[in-house]
Every structure is written in C-alpha cells, then in structure tokens.
Amino acid sequence: MSSPESTRDKILHLVAEHYREAHKSRPFVPGNTRIHYAGRVFDEQELIAAVNACLDFWLTDGPNTAAFEQGLADYVGVRSAVAVNSGSSANLIAMATLCSNQLEHPLEPGDEVITPAVGFPTTVAPIVQNRLIPVFVDCRLGTYNLNPAHLEPALSSRTRGIFLAHTMGIPAEMTAIVEFAHAHRLFIVEDACDALGSTIGGRMVGTFGELSTLSFYPAHHMTTGEGGAVLTDDPMLARISRSLRDWGRDCQCTYDSPPDGACGRRFEWHIPGFDEPYDHRYLFTEIGYNLKMTDIQTAIGLAQLAKLPEFIAKRKENFSRLQAGLKQYEEFLILPTWPTEADPSWFALPITVRPSAPFARADMIAWLEGRNVETRLLFAGNIIRQPGFRDIEHRAVGNLANADLIMRAAFFIGVFPGLDDDRIAYVLEAFADFFRSLD
Ligand SMILES: Cc1ncc(COP(=O)(O)O)c(C=O)c1O
Structure with missing residues (x-):
C-alpha cells in the first residue's frame, strides 16, 4: 500500500538515480572541455534536499532556514546569521543596519565610510544607497586588499567606518585595521563573500567586524543558487538586520512561533501616539525590504554546508x-x-x-x-x-x-x-x- 512516506522515498530514490544519469561528471577532453573558473559542486544530496523541501512545500523561510542560519553562525563562530537572498543584499542590509534609528549613534547621511577602490560593485553600492560617502583607498598588489597605511590619510571628522572585502579569499590585514578602527571609534563591516573559511591569526574572517557578509552565488565557496547572509555577534544588530530583511517589521517571530507570538501578547502592542492596541506582526520600526531566502534554497545550503x-x-x-x-x-x-x-x-x-x-x-x-x-x-x-x-x-x-x-x-x-x-x-x-x- 502506498503512503506519503513511501511515495516520497520512491521519488528521492529516483532523484538520486537522475543525478547519476544526468549530472555525474563527464570525462575531461583536453582542449574541448571548458575549464571553468567556478561552478556548482554538488551530488545527489543537494538534489534530494531540494526535492524534499519542495515536497514539504514550505516555500518561504522555514525550518531549513533556521537550521541553515544556525549552521552558518556555528561554522564562522558568530552568535547570529541572517540568511538573505544574495551577498549584495547582505551588504545592503549591513550598511542599512548601521543607519538604523534604533541605534544610539547611527550613521547619518553625509557620514564617510572608508572602502577599497578595487572590488565588487555591491560592496560600494550600499554606501551610496544609504546616502553615505565612500572614501576610496588604494590596495596592495598581490593581496588586492586595502593598504592600512592609507587609512590615516583617509580620515576626516565625518569618518564613521570601514567597509572592506577579503579579496579573492585573502584576509585583509586585520590587526592594523582593527587597531585603527578602535583608535578612531569606527565600525568595521567585512565583506567575506569571497572568503568563507579564511583565517588570519587563527581567527575566521567575518568575526572581526560589527557585521560581516557572505554570498552563496555559484562562484562562491558553497552555493544555494542565489543567497547570502549577514553575520554578527551583536544581538541588537542581528535584530535590526532581520527586521530590515523582513519588510522592516519589529516582530521577530519565526515560522514555528505560537499564534499569540513568542511574546504571548502579540495583539496587545502599542504604537506610540496611537490609542488602539496593534498586532506586533504589523508594527514597523524600520523602512525595510523583503530579502528573504526560501526554504528550498536553505535546504540546498545545509547539504553544501556539510561539505x-x-x-x-x-x-x-x-x-x-x-x-x-x-x-x-x-x-x-x-x-x-x-x-x-x-x-x-x-x-x-x-x-x-x-x-x-x-x-x-x-x-x-x-x-x-x-x-x-x-x-x-x-x-x-x-x-x-x-x-x-x-x-x-x-x-x-x-x-x-x-x-x-x-x-x-x-x-x-x-x-x-x-x-x-x-x-x-x-x-x-x-x-x-x-x-x-x-x-
Ligand atoms: C566580494 C563580493 N561581494 C559581494 C558580492 C555579491 O554577491 P552576490 O552575487 O551574491 O550578490 C560578490 C559577488 O561575487 C563579491 O565577489
């Protein structure tokens, strides 16, 4: 007799068979086979994870997303990971988070952010998109990273932070950069999109800045197709990042929160200056976006993370x-x-x-x-x-x-x-x- 479980088993069995028939690597023919610079590396496990998530049909951010976020945070060694739909979105959220009015001393339009002149455009774009001013510094040949000697000349009374990338996976010179940032009370955001797993002084990149970002586009160390993450150790910054990702809403309830919300008083929230109680799910404390990842993508991400x-x-x-x-x-x-x-x-x-x-x-x-x-x-x-x-x-x-x-x-x-x-x-x-x- 068939049951949903046995039908699922049959489907997944066929998925593995399909992988072996359709995707197993083809022989290398020198001169004819293209030597790609990057690409998806996967086996039947990623296909099974994706099909399994499709059969669950949760679709939007759900159980796989929660597990993926935890797995990423554990791997890099930070308290929180917020899964988003690309590395560019992660950079956008990181910069917007630092501009949040919920912070005691947010970045203001016209504040300056030091950033390398060489890199990927969406490291710089969020600086401009948030009405901040990029201050470009040169990088070293060979490491292609920000030269810390150029930080001092970049400084002005409006300088508030450094947004750097670890180019090609090469860690930036974090000892000098962190020292400079501390001395001048600057934030650091690390674009670690190209550097997942790189370490410097035995410490993972992505753990030095107030915020850091990852990309899971297929060229990167692991893939979910499109995808990314914002990482942070700071619970407040994590909360704001999550809110900016989720339409700007204040409520941080997840897919498995009870109907009355994790707080148990979801329908009793107050908007200052408004007399009726309001559903926390519709309380907006940020001007947000919707940059969420789907549960199908994060299912694939979990299979990739294991590898x-x-x-x-x-x-x-x-x-x-x-x-x-x-x-x-x-x-x-x-x-x-x-x-x-x-x-x-x-x-x-x-x-x-x-x-x-x-x-x-x-x-x-x-x-x-x-x-x-x-x-x-x-x-x-x-x-x-x-x-x-x-x-x-x-x-x-x-x-x-x-x-x-x-x-x-x-x-x-x-x-x-x-x-x-x-x-x-x-x-x-x-x-x-x-x-x-x-x-
Ligand atoms: C350093 C760096 N930052 C950000 C990105 C953007 O990532 P995504 O393509 O996921 O938007 C890339 C893209 O490859 C990148 O190399």
Missing part, C-alpha cells in the same frame, strides 16, 4: 598546485601574496601582468580563453572609473595607481573544487605554451 570543509581543502590544494606551477613566470606576472599569519580559503587565483612584461593582459587572456581556460577580470577594477560610479560623491586618497594598474592588467583563474588534477595540469600547460610562444 564546506572538503570544498575549502580542495580549493587550497588547487591553489597551491597552480601557484607552484606559475612561480617560474614571476618575472612577468605578479602572483598572489598574503599576510604571513593568514590562511586563505581561496576564491580564485589573481594574477597581474607586470607593466614590464613584453605582452598585455589581453594577449594572455586571449591565449587562455582560446584554449578553453576561463578567465575573469578583478571585478570592477578601479570602481570610480565605472560609468555607474563615475559621478558619485566621494573622496579618494592619492591617485589610486594600483587600482588603475589592476583595472588594466589583472585577471583571475579558478581554483574551485570542480577542477581535478588533469584540469590543473592542462591550465599550467596552457601557460607554459604561452610563454614558449614568446621565444
């Missing part, structure tokens, strides 16, 4: 092999470097073609792409050269010469766990062929 340590280990292994193989070309290429006390969880392997090299970045990229080795530029390059950002109100420290060089000469190749030994060897051979072609 995160092995994903990170493989990224490190692939990085080491590529870095060792490319070392011989250092006369022409600036290879990645990282602080001595850092252990990067690599997003990718960034390379800058030295200005003295007898070839241009375009030549090298054309060669690699022509051999099916995928490349990407270091995101926006010098962001204030991008059309969307050219006219924003900002300040800049110095001439941002490294940012310009990166925009002109840097690119990156993949290290993701989908690259096996044969693919790594093929990539190194493509570089070797390029340099032989120069002779």
